[in-house]
Amino acid sequence: MASGPPVRSGKTVEGLVRALADDIVSGRLEPGARLDEVSLAQRHEVSRTPVREALVRLSAIGLVDRQPNRGAVVAVLSDEHLNSMFEAMAELEGVCARLAAQRMTTSERNQLDAVHRDAARLVYLGAEEEYAQHNVDFHQRLYAGAHNRHIQELVSLTRSRLAPFRRAQFRMPGRLAKSWDEHDVIVTAILRGDAAAAEAAARSHVAIVSDASSEFVHSHQKAVAERG
């Protein structure tokens, strides 16, 4: 097996969770991949105990799927479940945008506007990688602006679960510019405190991303199925 890099072993469970979550979210571990406790243990130079705990936690987050006496695999989501998560994401983003329009401080609004305008440069340059980073930042400001810790938690949870399935989001031609335009509508609505408009814009933004990702996921999973 093409065993990866030397593996930096964070010595605690926290480290394992981070490392594994990173591997899953980034795609180094594909959905469906088996997660053998002993292999992971020796790969990270720890015993099975912390590995087990890490797997339990990842399972609770929803990134891995654990079945009694049958081990753990990187979570694979059915089309139906995937759609339901994108739909949930749209609803949650909508709620966040609405609340953000009502509650964001002046400073938060200004910063949101600033990072958004700054990202126009990335669109112009076609810097996909950097724009993806900006995108995460942008959305997290939106969530934080809602001033509701629990909703933020739910959104983050859903987002991390979806991460493995929308990696190639910005690889589609013209997607960067479209994304920025959609962000622009949201920002504008928030800046003028228009809650309803912000909610609607955020929802349709996610819906569009959902379509793009579904496309990708579909072809991707098909490829995996053919290989496996």
Place this chain on the structure above:
Amino acid sequence: MASGPPVRSGKTVEGLVRALADDIVSGRLEPGARLDEVSLAQRHEVSRTPVREALVRLSAIGLVDRQPNRGAVVAVLSDEHLNSMFEAMAELEGVCARLAAQRMTTSERNQLDAVHRDAARLVYLGAEEEYAQHNVDFHQRLYAGAHNRHIQELVSLTRSRLAPFRRAQFRMPGRLAKSWDEHDVIVTAILRGDAAAAEAAARSHVAIVSDASSEFVHSHQKAVAERG
């Protein structure tokens, strides 16, 4: 210490999780209570290993709070966090009600209506315990009616986390009748497919419950603080 009942020991981790979650949600273990691994282990007649796993899982659900090298306690929520959870609950219920109004099958609508009307009897009798059970059933039908597994999951998660803090919801005089009336508005809206009305009704329903519970939580936590 007034060590509890003989303790029925489910022999697996799943059993432990259920038992502990039950103890927490039902209030036999109060928020803030220490969860000592060895005590729990001998109380349930298993070793520390499955107890640890159970605690990890409960921690992921949010029912217990675990800190490195400092053990686990039944989760205590700050006022702010608690409010954010009730608010999230209102939003989620609103979304569920809206989707349910749009998507419920005829059979689902009829059943919802049936159990709702049936519960009028419980209100008349003042059967708090039974009405509480009906209430859970009612809301779960609402969630299921949204036909979205992930949202259902998020709602259930939030609901179970809140459970320890709204135990006495129906102990307040007249609350049963008010609850039924509010349910009635929701059901009516859903039956006629009025998504907006269903959403609004569900939201305000939760908001009212939230107020009642906050009241209770406040006095309760004060009492706990004075004791501890």
Place this chain on the structure above:
DNA sequence: CGTCAAGGAAGTGTATGCAATCGCTGTGCC
């Protein structure tokens, strides 16, 4: 030739032991 059963290998579930950390208490010093 296909099917089923039995055996074995691999891997997870649980138990236990040891080391390290945290909190507390008691003592000494300022």
Place this chain on the structure above:
DNA sequence: GGCACAGCGATTGCATACACTTCCTTGACG
């Protein structure tokens, strides 16, 4: 009298050992 520090008990974190379940393989029988 109060504060700091050291020693100790209690409890968690990690490692290892053993038992049980599952799955795959192999062989025999229909």
